[in-house]
Amino acid sequence: MTEPALAFDDLTLGYDSHPAVHHLTGAVERGSLTAVVGPNGSGKSTLMKGIVGVLDPMEGAVTVGKGMKIAYLPQQSEIDRSFPARVLDLVRLGLWRERGLLGRYTRQDGERMTQALSAVGLTGFESRPIDTLSGGQMQRTLFARVLVQDADLILLDEPFNAVDAKTIGDLIALIERWHGERRTVIVVAHDLELVRAHFPQTLLLARQKVAWGMTAEALKAENLLRARRFNEAWSEDAPWCEEHDGHAHPHHQHPQGGAGPHESVDAPHSQKGAA
Numbered sequence: 001m002t003e004p005a006l007a008f009d010d011l012t013l014g015y016d017s018h019p020a021v022h023h024l025t026g027a028v029e030r031g032s033l034t035a036v037v038g039p040n041g042s043g044k045s046t047l048m049k050g051i052v053g054v055l056d057p058m059e060g061a062v063t064v065g066k067g068m069k070i071a072y073l074p075q076q077s078e079i080d081r082s083f084p085a086r087v088l089d090l091v092r093l094g095l096w097r098e099r100g101l102l103g104r105y106t107r108q109d110g111e112r113m114t115q116a117l118s119a120v121g122l123t124g125f126e127s128r129p130i131d132t133l134s135g136g137q138m139q140r141t142l143f144a145r146v147l148v149q150d151a152d153l154i155l156l157d158e159p160f161n162a163v164d165a166k167t168i169g170d171l172i173a174l175i176e177r178w179h180g181e182r183r184t185v186i187v188v189a190h191d192l193e194l195v196r197a198h199f200p201q202t203l204l205l206a207r208q209k210v211a212w213g214m215t216a217e218a219l220k221a222e223n224l225l226r227a228r229r230f231n232e233a234w235s236e237d238a239p240w241c242e243e244h245d246g247h248a249h250p251h252h253q254h255p256q257g258g259a260g261p262h263e264s265v266d267a268p269h270s271q272k273g274a275a
Contacts, residue, residue: 003065005030005153005184006051010060013043013050019058020046022208030065030152031182033175035195035215038205039231044188045075047205048157051186064153068184069097071151073142075158081131087141088126091116094148109148116147121170136167143174154178156187160194172198192219206230 004027013021021043028034036044049055050062052072064070071094091113092105099105117123120140125133133141139159146154156175160168176198178185189195195202195215202218204210206227211218 002030004028005032005065005068006186007063008060009063011050011057011062012059013046013055014058015046015055017058020207021050021205023060024209025060026203026209026212028184028186030184031179032184032201033179033199034186034201034203035199036186036188036203036205037190037192037195037219038210038227041207042205042227042231043207044205045157048072048074048155048186048188051155068152069149070153070155071146071149072155073146073157073159076135076138076142076162079138079142081133081138083130085130086126087117087122087128087130087133088113090130090141091144091148094145097149112148113144116144119147119174120144135162136164139163139167139171143171147174152183154183154185156185158188158190160189160191168194195219 006028008024008026011021011024012019020041024047036047038044046055050057051064052070092109094116095105095109095112099109114123117125120143122137122140122144125137125141128137130138130141139162143159146156159171163171172194175185175187187199189199196219199215201213202215203212204218204223204227208230210227210230211220211223
């Protein structure tokens with residue numbers, strides 16, 4: 001049996017002793033393309049941070065397949081646009097694992113960066129300060145950085161936020177290219193119609209796994225309704241974690257207050273929402 005790209009074993013992640021992802025178990029196949037969807041505050045971005053090691057598990061474990069290189073694109077809101085850097089500087093950061101922050105860059109490195117910028121439609125933008133870029137141009141720059149990383153496992157957190165339809169189409173084409181190259185791609189998204197059209201696999205989260213599998217099955221109306229109800233249930237009035245088999249986990253309490261229903265989960269055909 002082929003080793004999975006990722007394996008989750010009773011994984012719980014959170015902040016300040018407040019769990020945000022509860023008892024997640026499952027595996028992501030190598031070469032798969034998976035969307036992660038769910039209500040506001042359902043743990044989608046938290047899961048991505050747990051995979052890359054920004055957050056340590058509160059319980060359980062996440063295991064990355066041996067030898068797999070990871071590229072992680074966080075939400076744009078987490079990037080300081082005021083930092084005095086050019087487009088080329090940001091793309092070059094994709095090579096830091098190979099060259100180090102102060103390493104010498106080769107002619108081949110320059111060609112890789114040029115090809116990456118061409119692939120995202122930013123030829124001629126090399127010297128543009130990043131604080132002058134539109135949201136779509138910034139996201140294209142970040143995708144170029146992912147391209148030069150040449151990773152086996154690609155994690156994208158809300159890559160379609162605050163970008164125009166043309167950019168979304170171009171970014172989807174890049175994601176499908178990576179999938180065709182048998183790279184493993186996981187994308188946090190909220191546009192369910194986009195997910196249905198382009199993502200074969202979907203993980204529906206509401207701080208715990210609601211459904212995970214083929215997208216058409218995972219995004220059935222009854223699963224979306226369950227996700228909304230699960231998300232509303234996390235409160236101090238529900239102090240124990242309950243596994244699907246009904247066995248309680250008395251190791252931690254639910255965080256205070258539940259996030260409100262996510263629009264795309266509350267209404268399956270909506271295309272709005274936040275991570």
